[in-house]
Amino acid sequence: MVPIILSIILIIALVFSISVVVKKRKKAGITGIKSALTSICFFLIAITNLLAYWFNFMGLLNWSITVVLLILGAYFTKYMPISEG
Numbered sequence: 001m002v003p004i005i006l007s008i009i010l011i012i013a014l015v016f017s018i019s020v021v022v023k024k025r026k027k028a029g030i031t032g033i034k035s036a037l038t039s040i041c042f043f044l045i046a047i048t049n050l051l052a053y054w055f056n057f058m059g060l061l062n063w064s065i066t067v068v069l070l071i072l073g074a075y076f077t078k079y080m081p082i083s084e085g
Contacts, residue, residue, distance in 0.1 A: 007050060014046055034079040041073030 021039050030036075045066055052062040 037076035038073045041069045
């Protein structure tokens with residue numbers, strides 16, 4: 001029962017965070033895919049780990065995909081626009 005509840009919470013949080021990122025990008029007038037790649041990589045990490053948990057695929061391949069996406073997300077931060085706070 002607990003894994004189902006945690007999965008539902010993760011899906012709700014993922015949908016909410018994607019919508020917040022899209023709204024903030026539209027509000028700031030940011031276009032282009034390069035500036036969104038960091039967020040996309042981090043969302044893919046969450047999706048990959050959720051699917052790995054559901055399908056009992058928590059092995060070396062899952063860890064490798066997670067690490068590669070984390071490194072790619074960190075690399076693409078150089079394309080993110082600097083906010084004027």
